[in-house]
Amino acid sequence: MTDADGAGVGATPTSDARRSPTSISLPLAADTVRELRSGDSVLLSGPLVTGRDAAHARFAAAIEAGEDLPFDPAGETLYFVGPTPARPGHAIGAAGPTTASRMDAWSPLLVERGLRAMIGKGRRSDAVKVAMREHGCVYLGAIEGTAALLSQCVTSSEVIAYSDLGAEAVHRLEVRDFPALVVNDLHDGDLYVDGPARWRRASS
Amino acid sequence: MREIPVDEVADIVRRLCIEANHELRGDQVDALRRARSREESPIGKEVLDRLLANAEVSARERIAFCQDTGYAVCFLEIGQDVHFTGGSLAAALDRGVAEGYRDGYLRASLVRSPVDRTNTGDNTPAMVHYDLVPGADVRLTLLVKGAGCDNMSALRMLTPAAGVEGMKRFVVETIEAAGPSASPPVTVGIGMGGTFDRAAVLAKKALTREPTGSPSPDPRLAELEAELVDAIDATGIGPAGFGGTVTTLAVHVEAYPTHIAAFPVAINLDCHSHRVRTVTL
Numbered sequence: 001m002t003d004a005d006g007a008g009v010g011a012t013p014t015s016d017a018r019r020s021p022t023s024i025s026l027p028l029a030a031d032t033v034r035e036l037r038s039g040d041s042v043l044l045s046g047p048l049v050t051g052r053d054a055a056h057a058r059f060a061a062a063i064e065a066g067e068d069l070p071f072d073p074a075g076e077t078l079y080f081v082g083p084t085p086a087r088p089g090h091a092i093g094a095a096g097p098t099t100a101s102r103m104d105a106w107s108p109l110l111v112e113r114g115l116r117a118m119i120g121k122g123r124r125s126d127a128v129k130v131a132m133r134e135h136g137c138v139y140l141g142a143i144e145g146t147a148a149l150l151s152q153c154v155t156s157s158e159v160i161a162y163s164d165l166g167a168e169a170v171h172r173l174e175v176r177d178f179p180a181l182v183v184n185d186l187h188d189g190d191l192y193v194d195g196p197a198r199w200r201r202a203s204s
Numbered sequence: 205m206r207e208i209p210v211d212e213v214a215d216i217v218r219r220l221c222i223e224a225n226h227e228l229r230g231d232q233v234d235a236l237r238r239a240r241s242r243e244e245s246p247i248g249k250e251v252l253d254r255l256l257a258n259a260e261v262s263a264r265e266r267i268a269f270c271q272d273t274g275y276a277v278c279f280l281e282i283g284q285d286v287h288f289t290g291g292s293l294a295a296a297l298d299r300g301v302a303e304g305y306r307d308g309y310l311r312a313s314l315v316r317s318p319v320d321r322t323n324t325g326d327n328t329p330a331m332v333h334y335d336l337v338p339g340a341d342v343r344l345t346l347l348v349k350g351a352g353c354d355n356m357s358a359l360r361m362l363t364p365a366a367g368v369e370g371m372k373r374f375v376v377e378t379i380e381a382a383g384p385s386a387s388p389p390v391t392v393g394i395g396m397g398g399t400f401d402r403a404a405v406l407a408k409k410a411l412t413r414e415p416t417g418s419p420s421p422d423p424r425l426a427e428l429e430a431e432l433v434d435a436i437d438a439t440g441i442g443p444a445g446f447g448g449t450v451t452t453l454a455v456h457v458e459a460y461p462t463h464i465a466a467f468p469v470a471i472n473l474d475c476h477s478h479r480v481r482t483v484t485l
Contacts, residue, residue: 039247054321084268084311093309094268099352099385121352122385122445143444144352144387145477146254147271148262166323167271167311179254181247181446192384195447199245200440203376 038189070161074114096147217300231415248448384445387475
């Protein structure tokens with residue numbers, strides 16, 4: 001169950017060395033992005049932006065109309081999340097990742113403009129993976145269903161665009177030690193393919 | 205004739221919405237713990253540890269354990285000797301949902317229609333299924349259903365010739381296609397038989413079986429459930445889809461009479477944040 005997978009074996013998620021999390025500052029440096037390997041465990045600290053379905057539709061419309069986006073994608077980390085309302089005194093409510101594939105139609109537009117990382121859950125399309133490799137963007141998986149834990153990693157939150165969308169509004173978040181796993185790196189690694197392949201067995 | 209004020213129903217729904225979203229039910233925590241003890245992959249173990257830690261934090265902090273606080277699906281088994289008083293039952297169910305989602309700091313996740321995607325603002329309407337049964341009790345089950353896993357569900361009208369083997373292949377195919385998007389380890393509700401629509405409702409209702417992972421009282425279905433657990437776990441998808449030995453927490457199969465020409469199968473997936481509450485009034 002270990003190193004039989006060829007490319008990227010150094011990143012095998014069963015390797016303890018790889019599994020101790022690496023602390024990473026946002027915004028992500030291009031060098032750091034290149035070093036990340038599928039299966040790496042990371043703790044992110046710094047600023048990121050949020051957006052999901054409705055916000056992406058507006059990003060695409062803005063690009064088509066030649067208008068400015070509400071944030072500059074270059075070097076940015078984008079988290080696919082629609083949090084629950086914050087209780088008074090809290091920065092944010094429950095804030096786990098949503099399914100990234102629903103953003104596949106739009107993601108290349110942002111990746112081409114320099115987006116450096118996306119955080120979500122679930123597989124990405126081939127078109128997104130090609131764009132990510134070409135433009136130096138990684139896809140990180142946060143663990144869905146840990147929304148209460150993840151909310152504790154968010155130290156501040158403010159709406160920066162589309163406030164009429166409520167939970168789908170674009171927020172600027174500050175996170176500290178936000179845990180994620182590298183799913184798609186710049187070296188063809190894909191944890192959603194390589195991980196299950198290691199553990200697949202014949203049905204008894 | 206027993207009279208039940210609809211306001212009482214609204215209060216119960218309000219309470220259940222909050223409880224179901226803030227506190228993972230005991231048998232579901234147990235199912236996660238069993239999964240943790242069966243899991244062999246290091247990442248899978250870590251995912252399950254975090255899910256268990258998340259359940260503790262959400263209950264303590266009174267925060268939803270998943271930000272997708274879902275559709276509020278209500279199953280009502282109404283004794284035919286019951287008379288609801290004080291207004292519309294349907295409106296009371298919606299009122300309970302609206303108040304529960306507001307007071308529990310839960311996300312309003314519903315839009316007016318697939319084409320008018322304006323948020324309804326209070327997570328209504330409730331998705332209600334009514335059954336009339338003998339007696340004077342009312343059994344109310346709330347299932348908080350996330351969309352990520354509902355989106356990966358499937359229904360197929362198999363032929364009798366496809367049989368149980370065809371049904372098992374369809375289940376595994378659905379799980380493989382869902383992969384990480386259904387947030388494994390999943391609870392799988394399967395409705396077999398009836399009509400196109402009946403199979404879908406049975407599948408959703410199958411998810412609400414309590415305790416999670418208890419076998420069907422029908423020995424043939426119980427055997428099928430055990431075989432499906434093995435086949436689903438064999439995919440290697442694992443917790444959160446990162447690879448591992450546990451892909452399902454439970455498979456619940458319900459069957460119903462069907463047509464000589466038919467073998468409808470509906471598969472409704474629920475994520476590891478399986479939120480169900482049942483009360484009897």
